[in-house]
Amino acid sequence: MRFLADEGVDGTIVGSIRGNGHDVRWMAEELQGASDDVILEAAVQNARILITEDKDFGELVYRQRLYHRGVVLVRVDGISNEKKGLTSPVPSESTKQNSPERLP
Numbered sequence: 001m002r003f004l005a006d007e008g009v010d011g012t013i014v015g016s017i018r019g020n021g022h023d024v025r026w027m028a029e030e031l032q033g034a035s036d037d038v039i040l041e042a043a044v045q046n047a048r049i050l051i052t053e054d055k056d057f058g059e060l061v062y063r064q065r066l067y068h069r070g071v072v073l074v075r076v077d078g079i080s081n082e083k084k085g086l087t088s089p090v091p092s093e094s095t096k097q098n099s100p101e102r103l104p
Contacts (some may be wrong), residue, residue: 004039005017006027007032009026014026017051036057040060043068
């Protein structure tokens with residue numbers, strides 16, 4: 001599948017999707033600081049499904065009814081910072097216990 005990942009999407013997620021054989025363009029590598037409407041248009045023009053952690057795309061897609069090829073909203077709560085590639089802040093033990101990890 002062909003995806004366009006918003007620059008806010010964690011690099012670990014992008015790497016995992018690429019590692020599974022999918023074609024992923026990542027805005028953090030190509031065009032940092034682009035507005036949401038520019039990102040959505042780039043996804044449409046390149047026939048890609050948008051991956052984002054930004055709920056603002058819901059405004060564009062659902063309220064303004066802008067054309068899209070698909071939008072995947074990613075939430076990474078409960079994934080350890082180590083697996084995200086971060087060193088701080090460290091999630092509490094209760095956070096780890098209450099939220100199952102979703103990435104290998």
